[in-house]
Amino acid sequence: MKSKTDGVSEVSPGWSWSESGAVARAYQAEARALVGEVIDAIRYFNIDYFSERFRHGEVGPRSVVDDEEWKAPTWRHPACDTIDFAVEVQTASGRCFTVAWESPGEREGLGLRELPARGNAFREDTEVAVWDVTRSNGWRDVASRVVTGVVMRYLPWDTEGALWCDWLSIEFQTQTVEFLLAEGQADKPDTPQPSANNIAVIFGRDALPAWLGSRATSWTRPV
Numbered sequence: 762m763k764s765k766t767d768g769v770s771e772v773s774p775g776w777s778w779s780e781s782g783a784v785a786r787a788y789q790a791e792a793r794a795l796v797g798e799v800i801d802a803i804r805y806f807n808i809d810y811f812s813e814r815f816r817h818g819e820v821g822p823r824s825v826v827d828d829e830e831w832k833a834p835t836w837r838h839p840a841c842d843t844i845d846f847a848v849e850v851q852t853a854s855g856r857c858f859t860v861a862w863e864s865p866g867e868r869e870g871l872g873l874r875e876l877p878a879r880g881n882a883f884r885e886d887t888e889v890a891v892w893d894v895t896r897s898n899g900w901r902d903v904a905s906r907v908v909t910g911v912v913m914r915y916l917p918w919d920t921e922g923a924l925w926c927d928w929l930s931i932e933f934q935t936q937t938v939e940f941l942l943a944e945g946q947a948d949k950p951d952t953p954q955p956s957a958n959n960i961a962v963i964f965g966r967d968a969l970p971a972w973l974g975s976r977a978t979s980w981t982r983p984v
Contacts, residue, residue, distance in 0.1 A: 776863045776872030777913065777926040785915050785924045792873040792911045795931065798852035799907050802895045806846040806878050807835050809890040816888070822879060824891045834892060838945025840970075841953045842898065842962040846889055847882035848940070850931075853905075860929070860940050865957035869918075870925040871942045873911065899964030903933050914976065927955075928973070930966075939963040943970070 779785035809816060809823055815830055816823050825831065836842050847861040856875060861882035863870040879885050895904050910932035915924040927942040944959035952970040953961040963969060 775868070776861055776874060777870035777915075778863050778868035778918065779915070779924045781922055782924065785913075785926075788872060788874075788926075789911075789913050791875055792858075792913055792929070794856075794875055795850065795852070795858050795873070795908050795911050797907065798854060798856060800850060800895075800900075800904050801853040802849075802851040802893065803900045803904070804849040804851070804878070805836050805842070805844045805892040805894055806849065806882065806889045807892065808845045809888045810835050811890075812888055821886045822889045822891045824893070834897075835890065836892060836894075837898075838953070839950040840961075840963075840968075841941075841943070841945050842894075843943075843945035843953065844960040844962065845958075847878040848960060848962065849878045860960060862942060862958055862960060863925075868925070869927075869942075869957055871927055871929060871940060871960065873913065873929055873931075873940075899938070899962075902964070903936055903938065906933050908932065909934055928976070936964070937966055939966065939969060941970075941973075 777788050779788060806822065811830060815827055836844050847859050850858040857877045858873060858875050859878045859882055860871065860873050861878065863872070883889060894900050908931055912930045912932065913926045914928045915926050918925045929940050931938045941953060941961045941963065942956055943953040943961035944956040945961065946954050
């Protein structure tokens with residue numbers, strides 16, 4: 762069985778874990794560069810669970826194009842989209858942003874950076890399945906629309922001033938797309954479960970899990 766930590770490399774300088782508020786604000790500023798951009802394409806990067814069946818000599822990421830594979834996407838869950846590695850956002854102006862997680866351990870977190878997924882969220886030669894979801898599920902409602910806001914929510918990591926982010930949002934005029942450090946589990950169809958190395962994508966704030974508690978109603982609180 763493949764593990765999502767196989768092939769993951771910390772080639773990126775980081776995603777969101779911050780030793781201070783100043784570093785967190787720098788990450789936020791980079792993420793907010795997406796504001797004003799028009800969404801052109803969305804790609805999910807998952808473990809290539811069916812590589813033996815659908816991979817035909819490709820090295821590194823493999824685009825999912827077979828109709829048979831699309832009948833049961835590996836990221837689909839009743840409560841969320843659940844993604845192993847990263848979500849890549851391409852804009853109409855040609856810019857590329859990625860939502861990915863920090864490797865669990867001494868640091869942890871979820872971030873949005875102006876970087877391609879390949880070579881940053883995972884090594885360039887990692888065998889991942891690439892799903893273009895631009896016109897599927899909840900993304901079809903925001904494709905070709907302007908991003909009006911990006912919010913990263915930080916929590917204290919320790920008593921020394923370090924911070925980590927486990928929830929961020931991309932906002933549009935009439936919709937939000939929520940990203941959590943969480944995953945959809947087969948035996949728990951009603952809500953995503955917290956995870957250190959998986960991304961749950963949720964469309965609309967009303968669908969956020971109850972375990973976020975009061976944070977779900979205090980999302981505008983600044984760092």
